[in-house]
Amino acid sequence: MRTKIKAVLNNKDAKAQDYFELVNIYEFSQVTLQRDGKDVISMDINEVEAYPGCFEFREKCISTHYTVEESNIASITGRMLDNEDTFLIEADLKDGSKLAVIIYHVDTNEKREASESYYESDVFSLMDYLNEEDHKVMMAIIHDSFGLEIKMNSVRNCTLTETEEAFEMQIDTMTFPLMDDSCNEIYIKEGSVTDTILIRPYGQPFLEISILVSKENSK
Incomplete structure (x- = not known):
């Protein structure tokens, strides 16, 4: 900007x-x-x-x-x-x-949470959010600052579970570790029909997971 x-x-x-x-x-x-x-x-x-x-x-x-x-x-x-x-x-x-x-790239490099209405969340709140029955994950995009971009349409499974070592997020066949809240960054942008979740996992400072969630009971 x-x-x-x-x-x-x-x-x-x-x-x-x-x-x-x-x-x-x-x-x-x-x-x-x-x-x-x-x-x-x-x-x-x-x-x-x-x-x-x-x-x-x-x-x-x-x-x-x-x-x-x-x-x-x-x-x-x-x-x-x-x-x-x-x-x-x-x-x-x-x-x-x-x-x-x-x-670099000041015209296109702006962080999404810096310009849009995201609020910061945490791993426990995210787990509760994903477990709500009316929240259905529709799509996920995984990208980094160096050009990597993976789009996953029609996501069938998106879960966040607690393991002995940390937390584990699974999006279909892909798995990402999430550590305690001091290590991850989690943001949520709420909409009337869909929400967007941004996640930056521990150990991946330039990787971002963007998840589109449908609120099925929204009118």
Whole structure:
């Protein structure tokens, strides 16, 4: 959503948090730390969390992260790259390092829950939801940020069960592990006739399962 990017660029008092929080709007970004002209860190990210005195760049649903101290940021700027729908954030650090955050495909890369009316749920509520008799799963789409897309029409079976190790979601013949609520991301968008469920399983920070559910008793 370029509107939010423009708002930051037009704000002469924009701080590091204003720039970094743009990452949370999009599905896929990259952070790079350079020292003496060489890459020290380069990792894919899709979330930035602001804590007192620092910013944590990370992949959702996994423990990989990189932290930069706010007091170590000397300056920060942002700009759209010429002839590309890519936004570049550059920060000079006081220790001489350079931090770059690249947000790709800003015209098409926006997270669905960031722009639509989804509410966050949890694995136990999802289990209860799927067990309701009037909720029938119609279709599932599995995709990631790198081009994978699997469409499953006329889903015959969609269950969420608890195992000794974790929770297990089965969509027809495909099975996905779901861990405790601190590891998964689950969102639901309610409609009058159908609901949409978004799931990002633990250990798969760029994978998304989208499930369309019919509410059979809806008029």
